[in-house]
Amino acid sequence: SRFAYVRDFELPDRLLPGTFILLRIDGHAFKQFTDAHRFAKPNDPRGLELMDHAAISLMREFPDIILGFGQSDEYSFLFRKSAALYNRRQSKITSILSTFFTASYVMHWKTYFPDTPLRYVPSFDARVVLYPGIREVRDYFSWRQTDTHVNNLYNTAFWALIHQGGQSKKDAHESLRVRFAWPLL
Amino acid sequence: SRFAYVRDFELPDRLLPGTFILLRIDGHAFKQFTDAHRFAKPNDPRGLELMDHAAISLMREFPDIILGFGQSDEYSFLFRKSAALYNRRQSKITSILSTFFTASYVMHWKTYFPDTPLRYVPSFDARVVLYPGIREVRDYFSWRQTDTHVNNLYNTAFWALIHQGGQSKKDAHESLRVRFAWPLL
Amino acid sequence: SRFAYVRDFELPDRLLPGTFILLRIDGHAFKQFTDAHRFAKPNDPRGLELMDHAAISLMREFPDIILGFGQSDEYSFLFRKSAALYNRRQSKITSILSTFFTASYVMHWKTYFPDTPLRYVPSFDARVVLYPGIREVRDYFSWRQTDTHVNNLYNTAFWALIHQGGQSKKDAHESLRVRFAWPLL
Amino acid sequence: SRFAYVRDFELPDRLLPGTFILLRIDGHAFKQFTDAHRFAKPNDPRGLELMDHAAISLMREFPDIILGFGQSDEYSFLFRKSAALYNRRQSKITSILSTFFTASYVMHWKTYFPDTPLRYVPSFDARVVLYPGIREVRDYFSWRQTDTHVNNLYNTAFWALIHQGGQSKKDAHESLRVRFAWPLL
Ligand SMILES: Nc1nc2c(ncn2[C@H]2C[C@H](O)[C@@H](COP(=O)(O)OP(=O)(O)OP(=O)(O)O)O2)c(=O)[nH]1
Ligand SMILES: Nc1nc2c(ncn2[C@H]2C[C@H](O)[C@@H](COP(=O)(O)OP(=O)(O)OP(=O)(O)O)O2)c(=O)[nH]1
Ligand SMILES: Nc1nc2c(ncn2[C@H]2C[C@H](O)[C@@H](COP(=O)(O)OP(=O)(O)OP(=O)(O)O)O2)c(=O)[nH]1
Ligand SMILES: Nc1nc2c(ncn2[C@H]2C[C@H](O)[C@@H](COP(=O)(O)OP(=O)(O)OP(=O)(O)O)O2)c(=O)[nH]1
Ligand SMILES: O=P(O)(O)OP(=O)(O)OP(=O)(O)O
Ligand SMILES: O=P(O)(O)OP(=O)(O)OP(=O)(O)O
Ligand SMILES: O=P(O)(O)OP(=O)(O)OP(=O)(O)O
Ligand SMILES: O=P(O)(O)OP(=O)(O)OP(=O)(O)O
Ligand SMILES: [Mg+2]
Ligand SMILES: [Mg+2]
Ligand SMILES: [Mg+2]
Ligand SMILES: [Mg+2]
Ligand SMILES: [Mg+2]
Ligand SMILES: [Mg+2]
Ligand SMILES: [Mg+2]
Ligand SMILES: [Mg+2]
Ligand SMILES: [Mg+2]
Ligand SMILES: [Mg+2]
Ligand SMILES: [Mg+2]
Ligand SMILES: [Mg+2]
Incomplete structure (x- = not known):
């Protein structure tokens, strides 16, 4: 048409x-x-x-x-x-x-x-x-894996401080500030 | 990282x-x-x-x-x-x-x-x-509308020839061959 | 091959x-x-x-x-x-x-x-x-025209201050600082 | 502006x-x-x-x-x-x-x-x-090299048939038809 x-x-x-x-x-x-x-x-x-x-x-x-x-x-x-x-x-x-x-x-x-x-x-x-190439592919998954590790470590600790440690959200953030995951950076 | x-x-x-x-x-x-x-x-x-x-x-x-x-x-x-x-x-x-x-x-x-x-x-x-521009946009919808019309006309006629006319699929295709939609082309 | x-x-x-x-x-x-x-x-x-x-x-x-x-x-x-x-x-x-x-x-x-x-x-x-569209085309050329005007006005004044006014480059830049082209912005 | x-x-x-x-x-x-x-x-x-x-x-x-x-x-x-x-x-x-x-x-x-x-x-x-990757790069240059070889072989023979063999362009094309470069394909 x-x-x-x-x-x-x-x-x-x-x-x-x-x-x-x-x-x-x-x-x-x-x-x-x-x-x-x-x-x-x-x-x-x-x-x-x-x-x-x-x-x-x-x-x-x-x-x-x-x-x-x-x-x-x-x-x-x-x-x-x-x-x-x-x-x-x-x-x-x-x-x-x-x-x-x-x-x-x-x-x-x-x-x-x-x-x-x-x-x-x-x-x-x-x-x-x-x-x-495969090097970039491997590093891609390392990137996602590092992100997972950092987030999970932080989040698990964060919610444990709240649910099990009785902290407020603000206090839990403060407790964790600048203290995690150095070897990963 | x-x-x-x-x-x-x-x-x-x-x-x-x-x-x-x-x-x-x-x-x-x-x-x-x-x-x-x-x-x-x-x-x-x-x-x-x-x-x-x-x-x-x-x-x-x-x-x-x-x-x-x-x-x-x-x-x-x-x-x-x-x-x-x-x-x-x-x-x-x-x-x-x-x-x-x-x-x-x-x-x-x-x-x-x-x-x-x-x-x-x-x-x-x-x-x-x-x-x-709007001319192309209008023609885009005309294109889809024409397609709708052609397909529906054909399909409706095709299935009517089968369900109401008792034709086989082969015969229905044959009946409709080259006979439709000239004004739209 | x-x-x-x-x-x-x-x-x-x-x-x-x-x-x-x-x-x-x-x-x-x-x-x-x-x-x-x-x-x-x-x-x-x-x-x-x-x-x-x-x-x-x-x-x-x-x-x-x-x-x-x-x-x-x-x-x-x-x-x-x-x-x-x-x-x-x-x-x-x-x-x-x-x-x-x-x-x-x-x-x-x-x-x-x-x-x-x-x-x-x-x-x-x-x-x-x-x-x-033509509006963007016209504005494209206005953009280049404005640039021309600004640059030429500035550069012509700048070099005139030097060649005819006897200023140094530094002084000429200073003389022209923040003083030009307001209506164009 | x-x-x-x-x-x-x-x-x-x-x-x-x-x-x-x-x-x-x-x-x-x-x-x-x-x-x-x-x-x-x-x-x-x-x-x-x-x-x-x-x-x-x-x-x-x-x-x-x-x-x-x-x-x-x-x-x-x-x-x-x-x-x-x-x-x-x-x-x-x-x-x-x-x-x-x-x-x-x-x-x-x-x-x-x-x-x-x-x-x-x-x-x-x-x-x-x-x-x-380097395999594709090598094959790229092989592709250009093959093209060079085919064209030069053909063209050199073609113009030699004309300049040295006294053939017409038509005859030279005919002499060379389907006869060259099989191993390269
Ligand atoms: N409570 C809870 N939240 C989760 C879980 N898995 C993912 N989330 C939440 C945590 C994050 O706020 C969010 C994922 O982060 P994203 O960076 O993807 O952000 P979000 O999806 O909000 O925005 P986006 O559209 O992706 O930019 O999903 C889960 O298992 N439990
Ligand atoms: N019976 C029946 N079939 C329909 C209806 N609507 C759509 N279809 C079928 C008819 C066509 O075979 C198909 C749409 O045609 P397409 O060109 O989109 O092909 P299809 O989705 O099979 O493949 P595609 O992945 O889009 O290339 O869906 C409906 O209402 N009833
Ligand atoms: N003396 C003199 N310089 C001119 C004339 N026309 C252009 N230029 C110089 C002034 C600018 O430094 C330069 C044009 O500026 P651009 O922004 O295009 O910078 P340039 O070409 O140096 O770097 P680019 O590769 O374009 O990023 O050319 C001229 O008629 N006389
Ligand atoms: N006589 C002569 N012709 C040459 C020489 N080197 C290249 N040519 C000619 C032969 C070909 O007709 C032409 C190169 O072929 P192309 O496929 O690049 O075609 P052309 O440049 O005509 O068109 P294009 O714009 O690349 O599509 O240049 C040379 O050394 N001597
Ligand atoms: O999704 P993007 O690209 O807008 O950016 P992002 O959400 O900051 O990044 P990602 O989705 O990769 O976490
Ligand atoms: O979906 P495409 O682009 O592969 O091509 P098509 O299915 O022939 O066309 P359309 O989806 O527009 O009907
Ligand atoms: O040439 P670009 O895109 O790197 O950027 P620019 O030189 O700052 O801009 P322009 O060439 O349009 O003056
Ligand atoms: O230049 P292209 O892409 O239009 O195509 P071509 O001239 O047939 O190919 P090439 O320039 O690579 O010989
Ligand atoms: Mg995102
Ligand atoms: Mg998300
Ligand atoms: Mg996410
Ligand atoms: Mg499709
Ligand atoms: Mg479909
Ligand atoms: Mg469809
Ligand atoms: Mg530039
Ligand atoms: Mg330049
Ligand atoms: Mg320039
Ligand atoms: Mg080409
Ligand atoms: Mg060429
Ligand atoms: Mg060429």
Whole structure:
């Protein structure tokens, strides 16, 4: 039809071949979402297991994924270097995989939160990052692992000071100021 | 930490300012999905209303969207030219909005399909297209409208020839060959 | 041959249709170049006319250019919205036009600087910017025009204070501090 | 000034870190240019040496280049993986280096073609390609080398059949049809 020219505005977005595709999915505004659904602090096993469930479905569906790593409200997925899914089109990969993950998360919500109905619609942001070599890939996961360690160490200590130590939030923050994780920096 | 350099591989993806952002979401492999869930042919009102429901939630959540148009397994959303959500970052917009739409679709599935449990995880592809002016935007919606009209005319006639006319699929295709929609081309 | 796969790493770079292409070429490190070739300060008519000469050749060669504007060591070229040269491939446009401009600049150097041989190889940076509408295009040229005006006003006054007023550079800067161009800001 | 917003339309174009940048420069419409300046066929040593001269100046100016390879009207330049020139901005690299090469080519034209004035303005296209690993880099140069070999073998034989064998162009093409370079394919 004479309107078909509007397709010319869709520009190609194929990702550079020969690189590792890394997809990171992260809960959008999950500070609010975890509060609204009364997640245990700092880590709610139900939430973490639901994330794992969604990640496992995704990895079963897309065998080009060779590694997954999750923490908090995020999950990272590494693709084999030769991955050619959707002809490596960035928008296709980002959207189809993140919506699959999200659909799985919502479908299985009530398995993990049988007593907590979803109060509103969750969403996730997703991005693709390209890494040329295995050194960068390993350092990527070290980066996420360090972040996990720091956050968990801090958060676990923080909430223990409150729940078990009887401190206020302000005091707990103060107790932990500048005292953690030096070897990791 | 010494691993933080891996963030340098995340390249900026801000969309050109001063253009209309158009987001099109389309069911991934919905030929199979609608078969597996026994959607009525060619249009299942339950499916269409569920799509509308998800679209309405999305437009309520993101007031920068000023127009939505849906048909079949797809929905198009037009943003005001001045939209600045997520600093116009392409991946953020594509992923957050498509996962929101998907989550809403799955959350409300059982309202529209009370007797048909979800048999597997649905997903959607999404893409952003930029249009510089209102002429292209109008032609974009004319393009989708023409597509709707052609598909519906054809499909409605096709299934009527089968269900009401008693023809085989092969005969119905043959009856309709090269006979429709000239004025639209 | 079995090596031809390396072409797959050349990704398409077509510019969004329906937008105005603006090409800005700017002398690379021309502070040093104009010093080394003893350009008159602040404006050397020979240098400006050589830039004009190169710009005119370029506009004769590429009729898609509808407007050119130059000042100092830079030139801006506006293309008609429908320009389709090199299928709007960004690298082709940027490189072919900037090397053409540069070749013309060097070829005609001795016409404008008969007594000053080129002491080393000059170069230019070039970039393409897309503007969706005529308002932005007009404001682009206003931006360059304002810059011209400010720089010329300042530089002309500055060098007049030195050459005609007998001030030192330091004193001339001081005399002009915070005193100019208010209406333009 | 109130026009400065037009800079927001300049989008960042930093190249992916950790990859090899390959810059290929190729004479624009050099079929015509070499004819117009009566280059010897198939290889004019003056032309090749002028290309080499320009390439050598470029490599002296930009020490991030670690390998150069030229043939016919083209030259390829490989950058070290860690190259950070111009913050890896694609347009800066493409334009500054290709205009430098061109300026050198024009400046030294009369050294190599003392009896042939430049009849019109030459230009070059240039493009950047990213290669993630050394295997692709090696295969890139194999690709160019194979191309050189095939073209030279063919062209040398072709012009020898004409100049020394007294054949017409048509006959020479016919003599060489489907008979060369099998081992290379
Ligand atoms: N209580 C609780 N909170 C959690 C749990 N897992 C994640 N969260 C919360 C803690 C953080 O506030 C938030 C994750 O941090 P982010 O940096 O991703 O921020 P957020 O998702 O709020 O915003 P974003 O849209 O990602 O920028 O989710 C959990 O198991 N229990
Ligand atoms: N029976 C039935 N099928 C529908 C309905 N709405 C959409 N579909 C089917 C018809 C088409 O086969 C399909 C939509 O066509 P598409 O071009 O989007 O293809 P599909 O989603 O299979 O693949 P894709 O991943 O989008 O390339 O969905 C409906 O209401 N009823
Ligand atoms: N004496 C003299 N200098 C000029 C003339 N035209 C331009 N210039 C000098 C003044 C500035 O220092 C310089 C242009 O400023 P730019 O911002 O383009 O800086 P420059 O080219 O040095 O560095 P760049 O590579 O563009 O970042 O060229 C002229 O006619 N006479
Ligand atoms: N006679 C002669 N011709 C040469 C010599 N070196 C290159 N050429 C010519 C042969 C080819 O026609 C042309 C290079 O082929 P290209 O594929 O680069 O085509 P051309 O530059 O015409 O068009 P382009 O703008 O690159 O698409 O230059 C030479 O030493 N002597
Ligand atoms: O923790 P990240 O990687 O999501 O970092 P951020 O500060 O949230 O940045 P972004 O806006 O890129 O999500
Ligand atoms: O109908 P569309 O627009 O999705 O077109 P397509 O042929 O499915 O192409 P694409 O691979 O871009 O979804
Ligand atoms: O004067 P411009 O536009 O060249 O601005 P700049 O500060 O030189 O910046 P750039 O590094 O983009 O040339
Ligand atoms: O020989 P090349 O690599 O320049 O290939 P081409 O067929 O000229 O293609 P392009 O339009 O990319 O220069
Ligand atoms: Mg984030
Ligand atoms: Mg989050
Ligand atoms: Mg997070
Ligand atoms: Mg499609
Ligand atoms: Mg579909
Ligand atoms: Mg569809
Ligand atoms: Mg500059
Ligand atoms: Mg300059
Ligand atoms: Mg300048
Ligand atoms: Mg070419
Ligand atoms: Mg050529
Ligand atoms: Mg060539």
